[in-house]
Amino acid sequence: MIVRKLSDAQAQGRCVSAPGWESSRLLLKQDGAGFSFHITRIFKGAELPMHYQNHIESVYCISGRGEIVDLATGQTHPIAAGTIYILDQHDKHILRAFEEMEMACVFNPPLHGKEVHNAEGAYELEAEAIT
Template sequence: MKIVRVQDIIGTEREVEGPGWTSRRLLLKKDGMGFSFHETIIPAGAELNLWYKNHLEAVYCVAGNGSITDLATGETHEITDGTLYALDKHDRHVLRGGSEDMRLICSFNPPVTGRETHDEDGSYNLAE
């Protein structure tokens, strides 16, 4: 059994920051669960152009607001507390923070190793 508290991750190597996001990686590839599990904070007003071409991601909003735009269709969907979106087709998208910070709970398959940041096309490389 694993017990992980987000307050114990803040300020450690499992808290990774990039432009417009902070990711607290609660479960990683080395934890052997077959997926990784993160708490991600998107600041109000942030705009991220993302494409997880190597991963599937499910995201559940537990606080704040924002939006996601599917770049293939042009559709924009509002994100608020209680909204889940799943990038089941490696969807290219733009994630925008709204009027307040968003707190998102995310799962990646395959799992990340922990220090990944977005590359030039907005994706993470596959873990070795």
């Protein structure tokens, strides 16, 4: 059994940040669950182009408001508390935050821990692990 507290993530070195976001990585590849789980804050005003070429991501909005743009279709979807979106086709997208958003994120395959977006907006498959 694994038990962790979000409030302990910073002290445990499980927080990663980059311009526009901060992620507390609560469950990672080395935990052996087959997926990773993160609580991510998207800062107000952020506009994040992303393209998870190596991962499937599911995102549940806990709080805040924004939108996601599917770059293949041009379709824009509002995001607010209670909304989930799944990037099941490695969808190239832009995430915009109109106010700070708190998101619960699941990645498959699981992240190692210290990933940040590369130039194409993706996470690499092999990255440095949080120890």
